Amino acid sequence: MPQLELDGAALTYDDEGPRDAVDVPLVFVHGWTANRHRWDHQTAHFSGRRRVIRLDLRGHGDSTGAGVRTVAELAEDVLALLDHLEVERFVLVGHSMGGMIAQTIALAHPARVERMVLVNSIGRMTYSRGRGLLMAASTLVPFKLFVAANIQRAFAPGYPREEIREHVRASAGTPREVVMTLYGAMRAFDVLDRAGEIRVPTLMVHGYHDVQLPVGQMLRMAKAYPDAEVRILDAGHELPLERPAELTAALERFVTVKP
Numbered sequence: 001m002p003q004l005e006l007d008g009a010a011l012t013y014d015d016e017g018p019r020d021a022v023d024v025p026l027v028f029v030h031g032w033t034a035n036r037h038r039w040d041h042q043t044a045h046f047s048g049r050r051r052v053i054r055l056d057l058r059g060h061g062d063s064t065g066a067g068v069r070t071v072a073e074l075a076e077d078v079l080a081l082l083d084h085l086e087v088e089r090f091v092l093v094g095h096s097m098g099g100m101i102a103q104t105i106a107l108a109h110p111a112r113v114e115r116m117v118l119v120n121s122i123g124r125m126t127y128s129r130g131r132g133l134l135m136a137a138s139t140l141v142p143f144k145l146f147v148a149a150n151i152q153r154a155f156a157p158g159y160p161r162e163e164i165r166e167h168v169r170a171s172a173g174t175p176r177e178v179v180m181t182l183y184g185a186m187r188a189f190d191v192l193d194r195a196g197e198i199r200v201p202t203l204m205v206h207g208y209h210d211v212q213l214p215v216g217q218m219l220r221m222a223k224a225y226p227d228a229e230v231r232i233l234d235a236g237h238e239l240p241l242e243r244p245a246e247l248t249a250a251l252e253r254f255v256t257v258k259p
Helices: 036-046 071-084 097-108 129-138 143-152 161-172 176-188 192-197 215-224 244-255
Strands: 003-006 009-016 026-029 052-055 090-095 113-119 202-207 228-233
Touching: 003 071, 009 036, 009 071, 026 036, 026 071, 026 097, 036 052, 036 090, 036 244, 052 071, 071 097, 071 176, 090 097, 097 113, 097 176, 113 244, 143 161, 143 176, 192 215, 202 215, 202 244, 215 228, 228 244
Parallel strands: 026 052, 026 090, 090 113, 113 202, 202 228
Antiparallel strands: 003 009, 009 052
């Protein structure tokens, strides 16, 4: 597994597919407590004919390091990796927190982003008073229970319980400092008022049953985008796991260059 040493961290990444492909590379960014393998289905599908890059964010998966306090700092890590790989222009695909990272990059470096796909992501986390109190209280429970509560509710009803337990165990392996710090970073993330500045073609794919980042919040963001398409799938917050083939098909339609 190749790694990039960066500011006290070692970022593990995969760089697959032909370097001489006509289309620009696809760059996949996972979400909170996840890892680059969220994108296994999409990587297998696309890497036969175009370059595909995915990474484990700092402190996640096979990457080491901590210390990042904001989504913008995670975006800097992603850009540092792309600069290291000499990738100037790309299609960004981000899930959940990864979509927040993608929006941050698109705002700061619009010329580098050819297209963007936001999967179960939003531009501002908005809570009702009741949900805000519930989320605040959840940080007071033991760490493993906090992680389990958040991951379990990410899946739509009917998703296999044993698979959910596996994802809970994997997420709980993320260092506590990373989990809690980035939980706060997501709650503080807010670019909704700047959504109109993001003029790259954007696909927003969301799960109808997403209670982590409700679909209504995504639709509010979509209204502000000058060039956005929306797809709603029968799933919860974990579309890359719950509906991998459907997500890949949606990506295929959006990123394939038409003659």
